[in-house]
Amino acid sequence: xxxxxxxxxxxxxxxxxxxxxxxxxxxxxxxxxxxxxxxxxxxxxxxxxxxxxxxxxxxxxxxxxxxxxxxxxxxxxxxxxxxxxxxxxxxxxxxxxxxxxxxxxxxxxxxxxxxxxxxxxxxxxxxxxxxxxxxxxxxxxxxxxxxxxxxxxxxxxxxxxxxxxxxxxxxxxxx
Amino acid sequence: xxxxxxxxxxxxxxxxxxxxxxxxxxxxxxxxxxxxxxxxxxxxxxxxxxxxxxxxxxxxxxxxxxxxxxxxxxxxxxxxxxxxxxxxxxxxxxxxxxxxxxxxxxxxxxxxxxxxxxxxxxxxxxxxxxxxxxxxxxxxxxxxxxxxxxxxxxxxxxxxxxxxxxxxxxxxxxxxxxxxxxxxxxxxxxxxxxxxxxxxxxxxxxxxxxxxxxxxxxxxxxxxxxxxxxxxxxxxxxxxxxxxxxxxxxxxxxxxxxxxxxxxxxxxxxxxxxxxxxxxxxxxxxxxxxxxxxxxxxxxxxxxxxxxxxxxxxxxxxxxxxxxxxxxxxxxxxxxxxxxxxxxxxxxxxxxxxxxxxxxxxxxxxxxxxxxxxxxxxxxxxxxxxxxxxxxxxxxxxxxxxxxxxxxx
Numbered sequence: 001x002x003x004x005x006x007x008x009x010x011x012x013x014x015x016x017x018x019x020x021x022x023x024x025x026x027x028x029x030x031x032x033x034x035x036x037x038x039x040x041x042x043x044x045x046x047x048x049x050x051x052x053x054x055x056x057x058x059x060x061x062x063x064x065x066x067x068x069x070x071x072x073x074x075x076x077x078x079x080x081x082x083x084x085x086x087x088x089x090x091x092x093x094x095x096x097x098x099x100x101x102x103x104x105x106x107x108x109x110x111x112x113x114x115x116x117x118x119x120x121x122x123x124x125x126x127x128x129x130x131x132x133x134x135x136x137x138x139x140x141x142x143x144x145x146x147x148x149x150x151x152x153x154x155x156x157x158x159x160x161x162x163x164x165x166x167x168x169x170x171x172x173x174x175x
Numbered sequence: 176x177x178x179x180x181x182x183x184x185x186x187x188x189x190x191x192x193x194x195x196x197x198x199x200x201x202x203x204x205x206x207x208x209x210x211x212x213x214x215x216x217x218x219x220x221x222x223x224x225x226x227x228x229x230x231x232x233x234x235x236x237x238x239x240x241x242x243x244x245x246x247x248x249x250x251x252x253x254x255x256x257x258x259x260x261x262x263x264x265x266x267x268x269x270x271x272x273x274x275x276x277x278x279x280x281x282x283x284x285x286x287x288x289x290x291x292x293x294x295x296x297x298x299x300x301x302x303x304x305x306x307x308x309x310x311x312x313x314x315x316x317x318x319x320x321x322x323x324x325x326x327x328x329x330x331x332x333x334x335x336x337x338x339x340x341x342x343x344x345x346x347x348x349x350x351x352x353x354x355x356x357x358x359x360x361x362x363x364x365x366x367x368x369x370x371x372x373x374x375x376x377x378x379x380x381x382x383x384x385x386x387x388x389x390x391x392x393x394x395x396x397x398x399x400x401x402x403x404x405x406x407x408x409x410x411x412x413x414x415x416x417x418x419x420x421x422x423x424x425x426x427x428x429x430x431x432x433x434x435x436x437x438x439x440x441x442x443x444x445x446x447x448x449x450x451x452x453x454x455x456x457x458x459x460x461x462x463x464x465x466x467x468x469x470x471x472x473x474x475x476x477x478x479x480x481x482x483x484x485x486x487x488x489x490x491x492x493x494x495x496x497x498x499x500x501x502x503x504x505x506x507x508x509x510x511x512x513x514x515x516x517x518x519x520x521x522x523x524x525x526x527x528x529x530x531x532x533x534x535x536x537x538x539x540x541x542x543x544x545x546x547x548x549x550x551x552x553x554x555x556x557x558x559x560x561x562x563x564x565x566x567x568x569x570x571x572x573x574x575x576x577x578x579x580x581x582x583x584x
Contacts, residue, residue, distance in 0.1 A: 076565075
């Protein structure tokens with residue numbers, strides 16, 4: 001009879017590295033879900049769900065080259081699911097999110113981020129990762145699991161739509 | 176100010192605000208997470224009951240039941256008329272798991288894919304097959320069972336994993352670039368996407384490096400020998416009919432044998448104009464048609480001679496004209512087709528005793544748009560239907576005994 005490994009066993013083995021990982025990445029992931037979701041309390045919980053997914057598989061994920069990219073991908077997917085599908089579970093999650101968020105969780109220039117959220121989901125993700133996380137298209141492609149040329153197309157279309165919506169000028173190279 | 180300047184200013188200021196927030200302790204997050212999930216599931220369950228109760232009361236022909244925790248299916252599962260929708264995550268599967276292969280012998284069902292192998296004895300509760308890190312199964316493309324022994328094939332470098340305890344623990348027993356033949360410069364490396372046990376052999380099936388169909392046999396999984404002779408087919412799937420004959424097929428090409436080590440020359444099956452059987456039930460009686468020239472939906476095919484001659488069976492498309500089934504199998508004594516349907520498409524599945532009538536996955540269980548169901552198995556008398564895509568957060572089971580009297584025509 002083979003016993004399964006309990007979560008407590010895993011947590012003992014992985015506690016310290018996960019704690020460090022959590023402390024280093026938590027704020028940035030919350031920032032990402034906040035600008036993509038638009039509801040700070042929900043965004044914080046989506047980020048926490050992503051970290052809990054990482055924690056459950058930390059013995060494996062901690063060996064990845066870039067666990068931070070993994071948790072961002074999960075966070076982005078959770079956010080997209082919550083916004084796009086509006087499943088019963090997601091609605092319940094929205095309803096049960098009554099905890100008041102930290103005031104710092106409100107992103108700066110909310111109208112800009114609202115315009116980002118109005119973009120198609122992939123464009124919004126690419127734009128958010130490009131600006132908020134200052135990631136190059138190659139990084140974004142790897143993180144989202146799509147081709148780099150596709151990221152460039154999403155960025156171009158996203159920025160063009162944002163410029164039109166916000167009444168801003170595009171940089172020369174974007175025209 | 177240009178868009179780029181405004182975006183970078185907004186990002187810089189937002190980053191500054193985020194860095195000022197206080198990160199909670201991980202333990203606090205865990206407590207909140209678990210409490211939130213309990214609340215969310217309970218709230219969702221209530222909504223499901225209310226949402227389903229109205230149409231059920233109006234139709235009076237199906238029943239809806241949310242299975243509570245402590246019963247057989249996981250918390251949050253929803254059952255309508257014998258079909259149950261199960262959350263991958265709540266059943267113990269990674270929510271974003273990508274599956275490639277399934278194996279089921281009635282007692283144990285196994286799912287395998289990009290990041291591992293999972294097993295279940297009831298179709299509702301899954302555990303991860305464990306392996307020492309260097310041997311961890313990944314990118315598994317085929318899995319098969321015989322008694323307590325199971326084999327899986329996959330890996331970046333072709334690898335065979337073996338379990339002697341019904342999938343609880345795994346170890347690599349063979350790994351080599353040329354395990355199934357040397358990669359060819361133009362055709363790539365061989366691929367194995369079918370694995371079964373018959374007549375004392377493990378039999379792998381797929382495509383060889385010469386671009387033709389390949390069948391490999393092994394006594395224990397460590398050494399493999401290619402046994403399918405020269406042919407011009409691209410790949411091969413195998414099923415076994417009742418008298419022990421193995422039947423391999425690819426489009427309209429077919430091989431048969433009673434001895435897994437010796438396969439005869441290919442013969443050509445007859446099928447309606449420009450169609451071919453692309454997925455065949457284990458008894459060779461029904462197939463989902465592929466079509467050389469048009470897109471789906473393509474019809475169901477029926478054969479009375481174990482897959483040598485095929486005719487169109489109007490049962491499935493007659494009842495569900497937009498059905499796009501991609502897989503069909505025999506499970507729990509029923510024929511089970513799975514795939515997608517509708518526009519925009521949604522997951523769909525159908526079961527039937529013998530091709531007419533068919534019972535469809537209840538619309539109330541479909542969930543959000545998108546997705547295709549493609550892996551079918553049986554465990555504990557229950558049918559399990561799973562999709563391969565990581566985006567599909569749910570799978571389905573069917574209790575045949577609860578279907579009685581609810582089929583539609």
